[in-house]
Amino acid sequence: EVQLVESGGGLVQPGGSLRLSCAASGFTFSDHDMDWVRQAPGKGLEWIGRSKNSGQRYTTEYAASVRGRFTISRDDSKTSLSLQMSSLKTEDTAVYYCVTWIAGRGYWGQGTLVSVSS
Amino acid sequence: DIQMTQSPSTLSASVGDRVTLTCRASQSLGECLAWFQQKPGKAPKTLIYKASNLESGVPSRFSGSRSGTEFTLTISSLQPDDFATYYCQQCNAYAPYTFGQGTKVEIK
Numbered sequence: 001e002v003q004l005v006e007s008g009g010g011l012v013q014p015g016g017s018l019r020l021s022c023a024a025s026g027f028t029f030s031d032h033d034m035d036w037v038r039q040a041p042g043k044g045l046e047w048i049g050r051s052k053n054s055g056q057r058y059t060t061e062y063a064a065s066v067r068g069r070f071t072i073s074r075d076d077s078k079t080s081l082s083l084q085m086s087s088l089k090t091e092d093t094a095v096y097y098c099v100t101w102i103a104g105r106g107y108w109g110q111g112t113l114v115s116v117s118s
Numbered sequence: 119d120i121q122m123t124q125s126p127s128t129l130s131a132s133v134g135d136r137v138t139l140t141c142r143a144s145q146s147l148g149e150c151l152a153w154f155q156q157k158p159g160k161a162p163k164t165l166i167y168k169a170s171n172l173e174s175g176v177p178s179r180f181s182g183s184r185s186g187t188e189f190t191l192t193i194s195s196l197q198p199d200d201f202a203t204y205y206c207q208q209c210n211a212y213a214p215y216t217f218g219q220g221t222k223v224e225i226k
Contacts, residue, residue, distance in 0.1 A: 035215070045154075045162065045205050045217040061213035097161060101209070104167040106152055111161055 002026040002107040004098045009112030016088050016116070022081040022098030022109060029079040030054040033101045036072060036083050038094035039111075046094075051081060066092075088116045120145050120208050124218030130226040135196045139221045141206035143187040150209040153182055153191045156220075157202045165204075166191060193223075201225055 008020040022034070034051045051072045052059040060072050071084040081098055095111040121144040131137050141151065149169040154162035164173045166182035169189055179194040193200055206218040 037217075044220045045156075045207070047207070047213075047215045047217060050213060050215070063214050104150075104152070104171070104209070105173060106154070106162075106164045106167070106207070108161040108163070 002100065002102065004100060004107060004109030006096060006098050006109045006112040009096065009114045011115045011117065012088055013118050014088060014090055014116055017084070017086040018088065018114060020083040020085070020096055020112060020114070022083075024079045024081065024098075024100065027100065027102055029074075030076040034072075034074060034081045035099040035101070036070075036081075037097045037099055037108075038092075039097070040091070040094040043094075049083070085114070088114075090116050092116050119214055120147070120210055120216055122206055122208055122216050122218040124204075124206060124221050126221060127219065128222045128224060130224045131196050132226045133196055133198060135226075137193045137196055137223065139191040139204055139223075141189045141191070141218045143189070143208055145210075146187055147189075147208050147210050149184060151182075151184070151189050152207050152209060153180075153189075154205045154207065155200075155202045156205065162205065196223070 003025045005023045012018045036049045048066050049062045049072045051074045069087045073082045093116045097111045098109040100107050123142045125140050151169050153166040156162040165176050169184040170182045181192050183190045203220045203222045205220050
């Protein structure tokens with residue numbers, strides 16, 4: 001069974017940094033693309049970044065809203081995905097989801113809440 | 119960037135109704151589109167992948183189709199558990215892999 005468990009969310013001040021993690025199990029981690037998706041309170045879903053699979057050399061892609069501030073990395077030995085967030089803004093407040101794509105199907109974690117506030 | 123436009127934003131319907139949600143892409147996607155259902159406080163759940171494939175465990179009253187750059191999610195007979203917000207997402211070859219803005223299905 002595919003499982004994704006996010007952690008690391010919390011309250012951070014504007015301009016601060018935070019690192020989220022996603023622990024993956026139930027599939028061959030290195031073979032699949034991994035996304036981060038967020039949802040601000042009362043808003044829709046926003047794709048923010050992707051770590052492609054080993055066959056695509058782990059290429060990373062980012063949404064314009066986070067490029068240069070957020071960095072995605074993965075550790076295949078630990079089957080873990082990370083999202084390093086810096087220069088955080090109040091508008092980054094959201095639930096952050098980890099998503100993997102297997103044969104066209106999207107599998108989601110339960111999400112972790114990040115609140116950016118002074 | 120590919121834009122995804124969902125309509126309507128809100129849909130009011132009754133149990134037993136047949137409902138149709140639409141997602142239109144600004145460029146050709148082929149079959150590369152997924153539909154998700156989200157309930158308040160919960161993570162999204164995949165309903166349909168590759169435009170028309172029903173995810174395992176999803177009731178057969180849900181179906182997806184494509185005509186050119188227009189994608190449709192149909193619920194053949196709306197059930198109480200189906201009142202939720204529905205999102206489409208394009209999975210084209212290149213980022214950003216945009217979502218539609220969502221359609222909220224409400225009780226009429």
